[in-house]
Amino acid sequence: MRVRVFYHDKCFDGACSASLFTRFHRECVAKDATYEYHGLVHRAGALFDESEFTGDENAIVDFKYSSSPKITWWFDHHLSAFLTPQDQQGFQACKQDPVCGRHKFFDPDYTSCTSFLAHIAATEFGFDTKPVAELIHWADIVDGAQYESPESAVEMAAPAMKLTLIIESTQDPEFIPRLIPLLTSMPLAEVLSQPFVAELLPPLLSRRARRNHLLRHHRSSSRRLQQVHSLLPLSQCGVFHRPVEVELPHQGCSRLQSLDQSQSRKDGEPGPGVRALWRRWPRARRSHQLPARSSRQGTRGCGGDCGRTAPESSVRLNKIRLNKK
Numbered sequence: 001m002r003v004r005v006f007y008h009d010k011c012f013d014g015a016c017s018a019s020l021f022t023r024f025h026r027e028c029v030a031k032d033a034t035y036e037y038h039g040l041v042h043r044a045g046a047l048f049d050e051s052e053f054t055g056d057e058n059a060i061v062d063f064k065y066s067s068s069p070k071i072t073w074w075f076d077h078h079l080s081a082f083l084t085p086q087d088q089q090g091f092q093a094c095k096q097d098p099v100c101g102r103h104k105f106f107d108p109d110y111t112s113c114t115s116f117l118a119h120i121a122a123t124e125f126g127f128d129t130k131p132v133a134e135l136i137h138w139a140d141i142v143d144g145a146q147y148e149s150p151e152s153a154v155e156m157a158a159p160a161m162k163l164t165l166i167i168e169s170t171q172d173p174e175f176i177p178r179l180i181p182l183l184t185s186m187p188l189a190e191v192l193s194q195p196f197v198a199e200l201l202p203p204l205l206s207r208r209a210r211r212n213h214l215l216r217h218h219r220s221s222s223r224r225l226q227q228v229h230s231l232l233p234l235s236q237c238g239v240f241h242r243p244v245e246v247e248l249p250h251q252g253c254s255r256l257q258s259l260d261q262s263q264s265r266k267d268g269e270p271g272p273g274v275r276a277l278w279r280r281w282p283r284a285r286r287s288h289q290l291p292a293r294s295s296r297q298g299t300r301g302c303g304g305d306c307g308r309t310a311p312e313s314s315v316r317l318n319k320i321r322l323n324k325k
Helices: 012-028 086-096 115-126 128-141 150-155 159-169 175-183 188-192 201-231 295-300
Strands: 002-008 034-040 058-060 074-077 104-105 246-248 254-263 273-279 315-318
Touching: 002 012, 012 034, 012 058, 012 074, 012 104, 012 115, 012 128, 012 175, 034 175, 058 115, 058 159, 115 128, 128 159, 128 188, 159 175, 159 188, 159 201, 175 188, 188 254
Parallel strands: 002 034, 002 058, 058 074, 074 104
Antiparallel strands: 246 315, 254 273
């Protein structure tokens, strides 16, 4: 028997569901079957190409419902599983049929399709889920974002987290179909150690580390700027009484930008605002202050001052003139 398994592409739960379906089907339905894998993505227009439903059996896991009579198995847990009311009616009619009803399943109360498929396979077909308990556990954590802490989500120390990073980043259409059979045949740490998997991880982790560093720097800079704003005295109409001087972190740009600040009135309408001009400088060696400019000049760019330099870590906003509109 030739079985084609269609799954949610570039998704850890989608790959786990396809792998779990394969093991369940081989152990409980057809021991001599062969399996092929085809990823599905959400897109405008038709989601399915029926010419691809060429297996003796065709299964869809972790993806929307298809009313095609060629689909013999379907498992999903998404609230948006049905594209049209007709699809939902077709599924409900299927559940009334004793044959069709035992091959298509839907329950949005489950965190992951993997855990839902495991429940159906165990309760309806006697499938033993103990050997794949690790996979089911991590599918729920990843698909439901049920991490122990924000740090655990960022650090990605667990093998399942690293596999998720690879699955979501790969551009090789053959990678996930090659990975799927391994997910239920060995521990996830062993899957991660496979050469064709392990070689993809270092550059992804390096790129992620650089991105996290930039995000931490940005958050730190934002907090510093918020602290400055909280200390500045405001008049009753929501504008600063006097010129102020603050430092903004380097953002890698050398053009003037306007910064609007205002306070809403009690009726909810925008209150009088102020406009400040500031320059984001390129990397430089020495400090230089921004000369006073009009807002009209600021919207056009940095003019002839683009070549001026400022410290790498900060730029100085020189006596921003904050006036009532």
